[in-house]
Amino acid sequence: MAAMLSPLRMLLCAAKCPPTRHCSSFVSRMRYVNRLKEDDASCLAALQSGHIFLFHRLSPLLQHTERGTFRPPALISSDVQSVLERLGSDGSLLKESVLIGCSEQNQAQFCLDVGELDQAAVEEVCGGNFVQLRKSYFLLTGAEAPLLAKGQALLRWHQTSRFCSATGQPTLRNQAGSQRVCSSSGIVYYPKMSPVVIVLVSDGKRCLLARQSSFPRGMYSALAGFCDMGESLEETLCREVAEEVGLEVQSIFYSSSQHWPFPHSSFMLGCHATISPAHTQLDVDHTELEDARWFGLEEITSALQVKTPPRRGDPPVLWLPPKHAIANHLIMEWTNRQRVSEVGE
Numbered sequence: 001m002a003a004m005l006s007p008l009r010m011l012l013c014a015a016k017c018p019p020t021r022h023c024s025s026f027v028s029r030m031r032y033v034n035r036l037k038e039d040d041a042s043c044l045a046a047l048q049s050g051h052i053f054l055f056h057r058l059s060p061l062l063q064h065t066e067r068g069t070f071r072p073p074a075l076i077s078s079d080v081q082s083v084l085e086r087l088g089s090d091g092s093l094l095k096e097s098v099l100i101g102c103s104e105q106n107q108a109q110f111c112l113d114v115g116e117l118d119q120a121a122v123e124e125v126c127g128g129n130f131v132q133l134r135k136s137y138f139l140l141t142g143a144e145a146p147l148l149a150k151g152q153a154l155l156r157w158h159q160t161s162r163f164c165s166a167t168g169q170p171t172l173r174n175q176a177g178s179q180r181v182c183s184s185s186g187i188v189y190y191p192k193m194s195p196v197v198i199v200l201v202s203d204g205k206r207c208l209l210a211r212q213s214s215f216p217r218g219m220y221s222a223l224a225g226f227c228d229m230g231e232s233l234e235e236t237l238c239r240e241v242a243e244e245v246g247l248e249v250q251s252i253f254y255s256s257s258q259h260w261p262f263p264h265s266s267f268m269l270g271c272h273a274t275i276s277p278a279h280t281q282l283d284v285d286h287t288e289l290e291d292a293r294w295f296g297l298e299e300i301t302s303a304l305q306v307k308t309p310p311r312r313g314d315p316p317v318l319w320l321p322p323k324h325a326i327a328n329h330l331i332m333e334w335t336n337r338q339r340v341s342e343v344g345e
């Protein structure tokens with residue numbers, strides 16, 4: 001006989017994403033998240049049984065696993081509540097959690113910044129460390145990196161959107177944290193991202209990578225640039241390639257997109273572009289880029305083998321953005337296409 005559920009446990013189960021008979025689990029999860037954004041009471045109930053990812057001043061909490069990897073612990077609300085209370089907070093901070101999604105196990109997911117508590121004390125109680133998000137991107141292997149990026153971006157947006165830019169009055173968030181409303185004018189603010197085009201340019205044999213002086217030593221990436229107001233993706237792409245390396249693009253094809261949290265929130269639109277092999281001479285804008293160069297398949301293949309950034313004192317080596325970055329994805333796509341075309345020659 002099935003065990004009886006206590007009233008509290010029944011409440012927690014009810015707050016999970018309810019399976020619906022006619023919808024795929026994906027559809028029901030998306031509808032569930034949408035409902036939590038619209039209904040503060042449902043969102044608060046979901047928080048009681050949801051998973052919470054902790055941040056401290058925008059750095060996510062990571063734990064070392066027995067297999068030597070890292071993962072962000074998904075804490076349950078009662079655990080977070082007891083951490084907060086143990087460290088002298090009255091527990092009301094929990095309500096500041098921001099909804100970030102719903103797991104495939106139908107568990108609502110939230111993030112919470114506990115920056116007002118002592119970092120070392122939280123780390124000790126939780127058995128982990130708050131690691132800068134950039135560094136986390138090199139440590140995390142699973143699907144958690146984009147989830148943490150989304151969490152950090154939303155937390156940052158709330159921290160920097162406390163006042164209405166029209167009236168100067170405080171803004172108030174909904175329970176999910178998906179919007180803020182001016183307490184005086186009623187103007188609604190939504191989290192925002194800046195569109196950026198990222199492009200891997202090829203002349204058919206080689207691809208073009210560049211580095212800014214702020215990049216870690218030896219790292220090269222695809223060309224990227226923010227969209228100007230009123231521009232299409234294609235216009236931004238052609239302008240950025242012309243501005244940064246002095247080349248004229250012949251053709252463009254779209255690959256994929258990603259949200260990128262650094263330095264703020266960017267919406268990265270990833271493309272490939274070709275230029276004529278007769279016009280490959282670079283004219284690099286050194287106010288933007290430290291260097292830009294053409295790389296052949298062999299050099300890219302060895303750079304893809306470099307899994308961790310070289311340490312100080314190691315010999316200089318070409319290495320590429322981590323696998324969570326869309327630049328890496330574009331480079332992988334180019335590499336695979338080149339391999340196929342070289343076999344065919």
Ligand SMILES: NC(=O)C1=CN([C@@H]2O[C@H](COP(=O)(O)OP(=O)(O)OC[C@H]3O[C@@H](n4cnc5c(N)ncnc54)[C@H](OP(=O)(O)O)[C@@H]3O)[C@@H](O)[C@H]2O)C=CC1
Binds near residue numbers: 223
């Ligand atoms: N995920 C990935 O694989 C990669 C992501 N990126 C991301 O792409 C973004 C854009 O690349 P980047 O080459 O720097 O861009 P740009 O070539 O457009 O140059 C950046 C400069 O553009 C100006 N700018 C114009 N609009 C904005 C805006 N909305 N936000 C911030 N700056 C703006 C700023 O100049 P000023 O300060 O003079 O006003 C800034 O310094 C970066 O944030 C980077 O993190 C880049 C490569 C790989």
Ligand SMILES: [Mg+2]
Binds near residue numbers: 223224225244288
């Ligand atoms: Mg650029």
